[in-house]
Amino acid sequence: MKERASIVVEEYLQLIYSLIANGKRVKAVNLVKRLKSSPSTVHATLSRLQRDDLITIGEKKEIEFTPAGFDKAEQLTRRHRLVEDFLCNTLGISWHEVHKHAHVLEHGLTEMVEEKLAEFLDFPKSCPHGTPLPGEDSHLPEDMCCLHDMEMGDVVEIVIIDELLEESVDLMKFLQDKNCTPGQQHTVMEKTDITKTVILESENSRATLPFDIADKIGVIKISST
Numbered sequence: 415m416k417e418r419a420s421i422v423v424e425e426y427l428q429l430i431y432s433l434i435a436n437g438k439r440v441k442a443v444n445l446v447k448r449l450k451s452s453p454s455t456v457h458a459t460l461s462r463l464q465r466d467d468l469i470t471i472g473e474k475k476e477i478e479f480t481p482a483g484f485d486k487a488e489q490l491t492r493r494h495r496l497v498e499d500f501l502c503n504t505l506g507i508s509w510h511e512v513h514k515h516a517h518v519l520e521h522g523l524t525e526m527v528e529e530k531l532a533e534f535l536d537f538p539k540s541c542p543h544g545t546p547l548p549g550e551d552s553h554l555p556e557d558m559c560c561l562h563d564m565e566m567g568d569v570v571e572i573v574i575i576d577e578l579l580e581e582s583v584d585l586m587k588f589l590q591d592k593n594c595t596p597g598q599q600h601t602v603m604e605k606t607d608i609t610k611t612v613i614l615e616s617e618n619s620r621a622t623l624p625f626d627i628a629d630k631i632g633v634i635k636i637s638s639t
């Protein structure tokens with residue numbers, strides 16, 4: 415097993431990768447917030463990533479990958495999503511909690527194990543939460559948009575629960591309990607700017623989701639009334 419320090423480095427790379435994929439400009443302050451870590455710890459780790467030539471930090475304090483950092487982050491992200499698929503669809507571990515177990519296992523995978531695992535799983539295109547493996551984005555529906563952009567009366571099918579939401583096991587359990595998982599269809603019953611919530615209803619569930627969560631759920635519109 416790797417020493418703790420390199421595991422931390424790998425976790426930072428993955429988080430930066432997910433934030434950038436989410437269209438965010440990433441700064442140290444975002445990582446402090448997300449990791450619930452102290453600014454000094456985050457700055458020390460970022461210095462290490464800079465020293466190892468994995469990231470650069472620009473004048474506006476924006477964090478960007480170097481080509482080597484990007485490759486490493488992609489590889490780790492691919493491993494993470496493959497392991498999630500294995501844990502969920504082969505070992506039968508619950509959908510809402512595979513993310514945290516994958517975060518532990520992914521660091522121990524060698525290139526050979528990664529290749530064999532991908533083959534064993536028949537080369538999945540996405541993780542169980544719908545996020546494509548790096549390089550597989552073209553498999554996403556072209557008309558996918560975020561749940562927040564839907565209107566009252568729209569019937570939607572969920573495609574992606576964003577990786578950033580996976581960090582909260584409680585939230586993922588809530589989404590699973592409310593049938594808010596990829597492939598499930600829901601009607602948008604209400605969208606209110608006052609409370610900043612979207613209410614979804616499916617055959618046997620009703621879920622109230624704040625806009626900041628609806629922003630991170632990718633859907634396709636099936637029909638509208």
Ligand SMILES: [Zn+2]
Pocket residue numbers: 494498513516541577580
């Ligand atoms: Zn995950």
Ligand SMILES: [Zn+2]
Pocket residue numbers: 495498513541542543544545577580
């Ligand atoms: Zn996932």
